[in-house]
Amino acid sequence: MNFNNNKAIYVQMADRLCDEIVSGKYAVHDRIPSVREYAVMLEVNTNTVVKAYDILARDHVVYNKRGLGYFVNEGARDSIIASRKKAFLEETLPELFRQMKLLGINIRDIEDEWLKSKDNPVLGR
Amino acid sequence: MIEINHISFKYPGSKHPVFEDLSFSLESNHIYGLLGKNGMGKSTLLYLISGLLRPESGEILIDGIPSKDRQPVTLRDIFIVPEEYDMPPVTLREFIEMNESFYPHFNIDVLRNCLRDFELPEEPSLKELSMGQKKKIYMSFALASGTRYLLMDEPTNGLDIPSKSLFRKVVTRNLTEDSTLIISTHQVHDLESLLDHIIILDNSQILVNSSVADITSKYTFTFRGAQEMDNVLYAEPSFQGNATISLRKPEEEETTLNLELFFNAATKGKLDY
Numbered sequence: 434m435n436f437n438n439n440k441a442i443y444v445q446m447a448d449r450l451c452d453e454i455v456s457g458k459y460a461v462h463d464r465i466p467s468v469r470e471y472a473v474m475l476e477v478n479t480n481t482v483v484k485a486y487d488i489l490a491r492d493h494v495v496y497n498k499r500g501l502g503y504f505v506n507e508g509a510r511d512s513i514i515a516s517r518k519k520a521f522l523e524e525t526l527p528e529l530f531r532q533m534k535l536l537g538i539n540i541r542d543i544e545d546e547w548l549k550s551k552d553n554p555v556l557g558r
Numbered sequence: 559m560i561e562i563n564h565i566s567f568k569y570p571g572s573k574h575p576v577f578e579d580l581s582f583s584l585e586s587n588h589i590y591g592l593l594g595k596n597g598m599g600k601s602t603l604l605y606l607i608s609g610l611l612r613p614e615s616g617e618i619l620i621d622g623i624p625s626k627d628r629q630p631v632t633l634r635d636i637f638i639v640p641e642e643y644d645m646p647p648v649t650l651r652e653f654i655e656m657n658e659s660f661y662p663h664f665n666i667d668v669l670r671n672c673l674r675d676f677e678l679p680e681e682p683s684l685k686e687l688s689m690g691q692k693k694k695i696y697m698s699f700a701l702a703s704g705t706r707y708l709l710m711d712e713p714t715n716g717l718d719i720p721s722k723s724l725f726r727k728v729v730t731r732n733l734t735e736d737s738t739l740i741i742s743t744h745q746v747h748d749l750e751s752l753l754d755h756i757i758i759l760d761n762s763q764i765l766v767n768s769s770v771a772d773i774t775s776k777y778t779f780t781f782r783g784a785q786e787m788d789n790v791l792y793a794e795p796s797f798q799g800n801a802t803i804s805l806r807k808p809e810e811e812e813t814t815l816n817l818e819l820f821f822n823a824a825t826k827g828k829l830d831y
Contacts, residue, residue, distance in 0.1 A: 439778075439779060439780045439781065439813040439814055440811065440812075440813065440814065441774060441811070441812040441813055441814055442751065442814050444811070444812070445814075469730070469731070472730045473727050473730045473731045475751075476723060476726035476727055476730060476751055476752070477726075477730070477751040477752065478589055478730070478751065478752050478753065478754045479730065480754050481751070481754070
């Protein structure tokens with residue numbers, strides 16, 4: 434769910450790498466692309482990639498080994514999921530509630546849809 | 559570093575000066591976007607910086623030396639890719655032989671990589687190429703020259719659709735850490751993601767000279783519905799709602815620069831420049 438697709442490019446890039454880590458494309462201690470490799474791949478200024486990598490390092494998602502590159506940190510996947518849960522509860526949910534209020538949708542309507550939805554793990558498809 | 563100090567310039571025979579008492583400077587290690595409406599003097603400025611044109615008064619210093627002196631120590635560190643040019647009736651190999659000795663940092667591998675990235679033949683005869691192909695060759699040579707200062711006038715003009723993306727890849731892959739690239743362009747969408755510093759020329763003056771980081775720190779770029787237009791400095795309609803610029807509140811997350819919107823807002827005086 435993406436309510437804000439105006440996010441700064443470097444934030445979107447950090448998100449993209451986090452997606453790849455959560456999906457298992459990069460495992461713990463795997464090397465992620467270098468700053469320049471990633472810049473070439475996405476065709477952006479290398480300074481933008483540096484900003485994205487700084488966020489990831491600051492959040493302990495990756496660590497830097499001098500001269501070797503950036504590697505996925507232990508617990509990265511869990512901490513990404515934890516911080517996304519937090520963002521969901523603090524940003525996505527209030528926006529959802531705002532829409533519900535505007536459109537006169539109540540929580541029971543939401544629950545009905547949830548019970549029918551294929552994403553509902555209880556239905557176990 | 560490039561320092562432009564109080565330059566004035568007028569083309570011979572013209573009544574209208576292109577620049578009068580213009581001053582600003584360009585730091586190293588950036589990719590500058592030089593923007594401006596037609597006829598504002600973007601190409602002229604590039605030619606003045608490279609020393610191809612000389613200012614009537616004032617001076618342009620490149621690493622402390624006036625570019626109008628055209629000293630070898632300066633010329634070996636600048637390369638300009640003009641918007642249009644004629645290639646001599648020689649093969650690429652002959653062209654390289656004629657020119658590479660002027661550039662001490664010339665790197666043949668970079669040239670070969672660029673030609674391959676651009677999907678050009680390795681041994682083209684320069685006269686037989688289309689405009690787009692000539693441009694790619696010229697740009698490949700420019701990147702291979704390894705100069706500290708690279709100036710490009712409308713580099714993506716005339717490039718086919720896939721080549722615009724190739725251009726971005728070729729630049730990000732081959733631009734060295736201590737180089738400065740100045741791109742004069744109207745094609746903001748082609749180049750937005752590459753630029754880290756924006757210069758807008760308007761009415762013979764520098765209207766904007768700012769890093770992209772400062773712009774996205776100061777302003778927020780969002781799409782808003784008709785009911786949400788409070789505190790908007792400038793807006794344009796779009797199919798996603800209204801594309802808007804407003805002042806960013808410190809607690810708000812930064813957004814992505816919408817360069818076309820920013821340009822329009824700045825040149826219409828809606829922003830604080």
